[in-house]
Amino acid sequence: MSLKTSSDNSSFLKGLFREYYFKDSNSLGTPSMIEKREFGYMSFDSIMVRHLSFRNKKELIARLVQESPSDVYCSNGYYKFPTNSVQSKEWEGADLIFDIDLKDLNMPCSSEHSFYVCDQCGACNVSFLNACTVCLGRKISRSTIPCRKCLISLKKETQRLIEFLHGDLGIADGSIEIFFSGNAGYHIHVSDSEFKTLDSRARSDLVDYICGNGIMNESIGVRKSKNGFYIKFPKSGMVFGWRRRVASEFGINQSSISKLKRIVESNGGYSQFKDDLSAKAKSIGVRIDPHVTTDIHRIFRMPGTINGKSSLLKVKSTNLETFNPLDSACVLDDRQVYIRSKVNLKLYLHENYFRIKNSIERLPAYAAAYMICKGLADFIK
Amino acid sequence: MNSIGLAIKLGPADLAKYPFLEEASEYIRETRFAIEELDRPEMDHILRRSVDILETEISAGKVYTNLDKYEIEILSFLVTLIMIKSIDLEPVTKKHSLLEAMRTEKFLAEDLFKEKSLPKKKLLLHKIFQELFDIDIHFDLDLTIFRLSVPDYLMRASKMNEQEWKLINRSVHSGYVYIDTDEAVRLIRSELSNLIYDRIKTMKIPLVPERVKICAEELRKKFSIYYTYRKHHIVSDYPPCIKHAIEMMNTGENLPHSARVMLATYMLTIGKNTDEIVTMFQNSPDYNEKVTRYQIEHLAGNKGSRIKYSVPSCKRLHSEDLCFATVDCENILNPIQFGRKKANAQ
Structure with missing residues (x-):
């Protein structure tokens, strides 16, 4: 939990969370290879405990009931020695994870349902201030209550990511799990074994692919020359992946040499077209948090645990279209x-x-x- | 029959081009060649060829493209490795490994492009991509286009600095990446180079023949002068990403963690001391001197894990939205090169 809570608040929440973990432990998602994962939790006193390991779900539940933490985390990576420090854990692989967060969608309605809470005294304001009007504290946290539009946009963004995972990356349905984060986003877990050994750099390239970063004019056939540019479409065609997306955006295909030439010229030439293409690609790309996907040692909110920022559950969605997070995730x-x-x-x-x-x-x-x-x-x- | 069920084998001409394959080692074993034989005068042409290869690669920095009879090629490959082992200069070992990989790349691209027999093409793909590097690569319908899985591609292409290798600039569909012949062979350059490097490193030669020793010693003297310590250039100006971070810090903005790591590692690398760096973070809204000092010392490798952190690459900064490149940044891979480039230009 990011916001400071009074001891009454903490004990109330702690009691509720404990009760949930005691009574409804079945909904707790058990990660594959549980004994190789690192676990961690945040206490209601904002103390982070990491480098924990459990041999089975029973042990994990016992700890959760005992501690009743504010937030529970589990590594996407698996290690030979999960309780050691990061340098000596001996990384063996990591699930591919994606985070779609409301803050990255820049929703125009966000100011209508955001509040600014002083971390020091807890005073609340509807508009942003540099310092708290009550205690003059300078640490102010933004608290958002997602509206219907926000929740729909989050689903749409998640759906777009799934299209990339299926159509482009060929990841099978059975290897993709979609979770409501418990607050204002969706977490997508991919358990395809082929992706498990990808290092951080490779994952960063994958992130750029999904976000639409780094596209070159040349990849769609616009090549630089001494006198400006010329068009030569790539040998492997324009029908797949980003080439298809861009081709459809510009209304071109492998035989539209003169049309593409006109488009580039109307943009003002090679360099200006490059800017236009980058902007288009970014608008087509999915807005995921790059840090989550590239971090192979991250401890990530564990499925089936309560999110201390909202008291809602990180819960799996089996049908995104009909899924209502404000019902399914509300478990207290x-x-x-x-x-x-x-x-x-x-x-x-x-x-x-x-x-x-x-x-x-x-x-x-x-x-x-x-x-x-x-x-x-x-x-x- | 080989493992892909084709009733064909690699011939001597293939082994000449790919002397690192198991079949080439098998040939050496079959001929009962003994390393002491290199002291015999009739082996001089092999020694001279190895010297020639190394001169071309290390002194001229070029790929040795001459192709001789397979007996000579296989032996020259082996003798060159022994010579490098004896020269015992790390940069020479690395350079030869790379240039030998590039040599292979040239032959393999030609073979995959010109070879008429499809089973032969498939065999080459299998021997080099599958058996050596565990890459499942296939011809597409058009025999000049290959497809390999996205993870296989990413594992290799993400190590390359050129933007054209980014997945977004590739044809990607249903879990496969489509590439042409030159790209397919370029993709394994680094692994080929590592394979040759490892061969040299793991080689155990109880007694190096006298004639090889003499050649190696002469080459070592010659090559040593290329690898004397190079002085770092003085950083004359901050790169735009660093400038931007400092400006944000000066206006009291809350820099993300990744930007703080970039700023601190950069300052450490250019020689600023901890006190100077700590003061840079004073305007940060969550500034805490004790914590900041610890974190900087941690990045410097003086605290905690004792690992010294490097400045993140431009590629990484770009993916983290911390890159604010200007024309002066062209052709640099890391912000630390920015100052050096400017210093060189002055």
């Missing part, structure tokens, strides 16, 4: 509790609408936990 219980809300807010969770006022509110525990994790409310004993 519904006993009524009191909170002091810092904002006025309309909230949809678990098939219920809540009209929350900037005052004391009685809410189901799952909605109260969501507000507290977002830094927008405090628990009242």
Whole structure:
């Protein structure tokens, strides 16, 4: 959890999380080769514990019930010695992972449902300020409640990524798992064994492919010459991958030499066309977080665990079209509790609408936990 | 029958071009060649050829393209390796490994392009790509285009610096990358080079023949002068990525972790001390002197893992959105080369 919580907030959340791990441990995803993975967790005191290893799911659950952490992580990599320091773990491979996060989609509606919470005193504002108006603290965190449009855009972006994984990279359905991150994004896990041994550089190239970074004029047949440029289409054609995407964008094919020439000229020549092509490729590419995919030693939020930024579950989606994260990921219980809300807010969770006022509110525990994790409310004993 | 079920074998002419294959070693064993024989005067032409190969490669920096009879080629390959082992200069070993790989590349591209027999082409692909490097590569319908899996491609192409090798600039479909003959053979250059390098490194010669020793000693004296210590140039100006990071820092912006690593490793590399670097981070919104100092010392290899971190490459910075290249950045692979390039131009 990034936002500072009072001890009452922490003990309320800790109790709820513990109860979930005790009662519903079946939904906890067990990674393949569990004994080779590194586990870690963040406590409610913001202390990160890493380099843990468990022989089986039972051991892991026992630890989660005992500690009831705010966030639980598991490495995408597998190691010979997972509890050693990174240098001596002896890396054996890593699943390919992708993170689609709302912040990278630059949604125009984001300011309408974002709040700014002071990390020091917890005061909340609807607009960004350099310093907290209450305590003058300078560390301000942004807290976003994704709206319907945001959730739809996240799904669309995920769908576009899946198209790249299937169509271009040939990854089979059975090797791809889609998870709602538990907050404002989707995590895509690929377990195709062929990709497991790719190092960070190779994964970085893959990221650039998916994001649309680094495309060259030459790859679609626009070649530099002394007098400017000439067109010669590549021998391996224009019907696959990015060449197909760009060809369709410009309305050209392998025989459109004069049409492409006109397009380049109308752009102002080779260099200007290069800028236009880069911009087009970036707009076609998928907005994934490059750091997540390239990091082969990352400990990543574990499937089936609660996200401390929201109290929602990192949950698997088997049908992205019909999947509703605000229902499926809302797993905490519904006993009524009191909170002091810092904002006025309309909230949809678990098939219920809540009209929350900037005052004391009685809410189901799952909605109260969501507000507290977002830094927008405090628990009242 | 060989392992791909083809009733053909590599012939002597093939072994001349690919003397690193197991079949070539088999030939040496069959002829019962003993290393002491190199001291016999009738072996002088082999020794002279090896010297010629090394002169062409190390002094002239060129690929040795002459192709002789297979008996001579196979022996020359072996003798050249022994000579390099005796010369015992790391840059010579590396340069020969690379140029020998490039030589192979030339022959293989020609064979794959000109060879009329499809089974023969397939055999070559199998022997070199599959058996040596475990790459499953196939001809596409058009016999001048090959396809290999995306991971096989990425593992090799991502090590290359030229942008044309980026996956986005390739024809990619259903898990395969489509490349032409020259590209296919270029893809294995580094592995071929490593294979030859490893052969030299793991070679055990109990007693090097006197004549080989004499040749090696002469070459060692000659080549040593090429590899004297080169002084680093003084960095005269910061590259745009570093300038941008400093500007952001000066305005109190919260730099991402990757940008901080870039800035700190760069400053360490150009010789700034920890105190000077720590002060650069003072404007950071989450500045903590103790933490910053520890992190810089960690990057310098003085704390924690004791690993000294290098400045991230331009390629990496680009993928992390930290690159703000200008025309002055052309042909540099790492920000650290920026200053050197400018210093050279002055």
